[in-house]
Amino acid sequence: MKTVLEVGGAIIDASTVIPQPLHFVIENGAIQSYALGLYESWGNREPVDVIRRRNRIAMPGxxxxxxxxxxxxxxxxxxxxxxxxxxxxxxxxxxxxxxxxxxxxxxxxxxxxxxxxxxxxxxxxxxxxxxxxxxxxxxxxxxxxxxxxxxxxxxxxxxxxxxxxxxxxxxxxxxxxxxxxxxxxxxxxxxxxxxxxxxxxxxxxxxxxxxxxxxxxxxxxxxxxxxxxxxxxxxxxxxxxxxxxxxxxxxxxxxxxxxxxxxxxxxxxxxxxxxxxxxxxxxxxxxxxxxxxxxxxxxxxxxxxxxxxxxxxxxxxxxxxxxxxxxxxxxxxxxxxxxxxxxxxxxxCFLGDQHGTLRVGAKADIVLLDAASPHMLPQHNILSDVVYACGADDVRDVFVDGRQVVSEGVPLTIDVERVQREVLRIKEQFQA
Missing domain, CATH: 3.20.20.140 (Metal-dependent hydrolases)
Known part of the structure; x- marks a missing residue:
């Protein structure tokens, strides 16, 4: 199934910043296309999973x-x-x-x-x-x-x-x-x-x-x-x-x-x-x-x-x-x-041109930042905001290979309570 991701803006790569709403079409773990504006489904009968994050800025992982x-x-x-x-x-x-x-x-x-x-x-x-x-x-x-x-x-x-x-x-x-x-x-x-x-x-x-x-x-x-x-x-x-x-x-x-x-x-x-x-x-x-x-x-x-x-x-x-x-x-x-x-x-890391960018054909490794964060306001320059102001706490959603692995800051693929317990147990073994 295709996934459509709607966002409020995006950094495609270091040379291309789009400070307005756009949407990405993701299929088979890769970005098939992106376009300005919100997704329109008129005439499209194939199943599509639409994820709306319009208060987010997308960037490569x-x-x-x-x-x-x-x-x-x-x-x-x-x-x-x-x-x-x-x-x-x-x-x-x-x-x-x-x-x-x-x-x-x-x-x-x-x-x-x-x-x-x-x-x-x-x-x-x-x-x-x-x-x-x-x-x-x-x-x-x-x-x-x-x-x-x-x-x-x-x-x-x-x-x-x-x-x-x-x-x-x-x-x-x-x-x-x-x-x-x-x-x-x-x-x-x-x-x-x-x-x-x-x-x-x-x-x-x-x-x-x-x-x-x-x-x-x-x-x-x-x-x-x-x-x-x-x-x-x-x-x-x-x-x-x-x-x-x-x-x-x-x-x-x-x-x-x-x-x-x-x-x-x-x-x-x-x-x-x-x-x-x-x-x-x-x-x-x-x-x-x-x-x-x-x-x-x-x-x-x-x-x-x-x-x-x-x-x-x-x-x-x-x-x-x-x-x-x-x-x-x-x-x-x-x-x-x-x-x-x-x-x-x-x-x-020898991964090639299909990584580290949000261009068409790239692997859908996407990070969404909170556009309402104080670090992202008033957005004179989104790229500068990301490099000089943003931090880990501004990350809200993460996709790897087209699969969402973090939603609203919460991991979807990791049992964090189990990790916490096991790590503390291992620490006790160090001190034994």
Missing amino acids: LVNTHGHAAMTLLRGAGDDLPLMTWLNERIFPLEDKLTEEAIYWGTQLAAWEMLCSGTTTYTDMYMMMHHAAQAVAESGIRAVLSVGVVGFDEMSRNNGIKRSRAFHQAWHKGASGRITVTLGPHAPYTCPPDYLRELAQLASALDIPAQIHLSETKVEVDNAIHDHGQSPIALAQRVGLLDVPVLAAHCVHVTDADLDILAEYGVHVAHNPQSNLKLGSGIAPLQKMLERGLVVGLGTDGAASNNNLDMFEEMRLAATLHKGVAQDAEVIPASVAFDLATAKGAKA
Whole structure:
């Protein structure tokens, strides 16, 4: 059955804003058409489900290009520490206590938070990912998933390869196409060069991209230069990892030579401004990346280092932070920040042009904002309102693949009371 969605206005993409009533026709999970004015059914005898939200502004769903969903379970467990201390003294010991059911419920919690804050697509690199994928399938969100692998010893290397192959076979293009799978080498400091080379060969054989943390901290870069004589990015190039499509998270401490490598190999970048600031890692040179033509998306990273999954915050921070760094109010205008959070984010995740926009033919991943919110008044510039004023609390309705998953701020696909109970029970197990 076709669905017709009537709204009071829409941001089709970063370059097209329609500040007047229009309607979308949705069928088979995609936008078949949109037109100004309200839907007229004269002469149309086929069944149509009409959803009227005339006090809403429609926009593409936000795309979170880097995160670790089940780390919602570790929110607030290791704050105000630098990255390596945070990892070694707080996060790794807690992760040792995670179980398969914990990953499932942590991912459900993340999906609840993301959907209700307007994120319809996210990336994930973590452990026990079959259970994360099951949560994705049930919640209705769209996801780019990978098994996070490390290569500390022969056993971990072999397990990483085996688990990645099995996960790809089980879930790639799963959940009616909402799940895509990539490889997930954690970082050059956890995956030795020969293992990175092996993983690059596996990515090529499976014909899938890889996502990896690169040059997140100065310590990481200094150690790579000491151990390997080159930066993490140059090392990734040397071992052949960049010969396959790569989404590189962070890229904070990069030289011009590093940026040239990223541009030469068409590496996509996940910019995580809030997590990088909170961990004291630094500020990625976003302006230089965009000047080189790099495809960049925005990400939250995990809730243990952010501490929320609100992409509105990342979008606003990307637009304001780099103005301050450059001391130039014209750097990263609202339209660019919005593009990074939607269409460019989808491209960064290798999802293609049919994502991150409300144009005809695009996947019907749609977020409706409350047009009567104080953040949306008096509407001198709707796009600026969304980037600089709106937040998660302005999200009222959400559709993924044409299916409504949030209505009036309430999730339709997630048992939130059950999630609350299970997450609190898991917290007690951490403290036992």
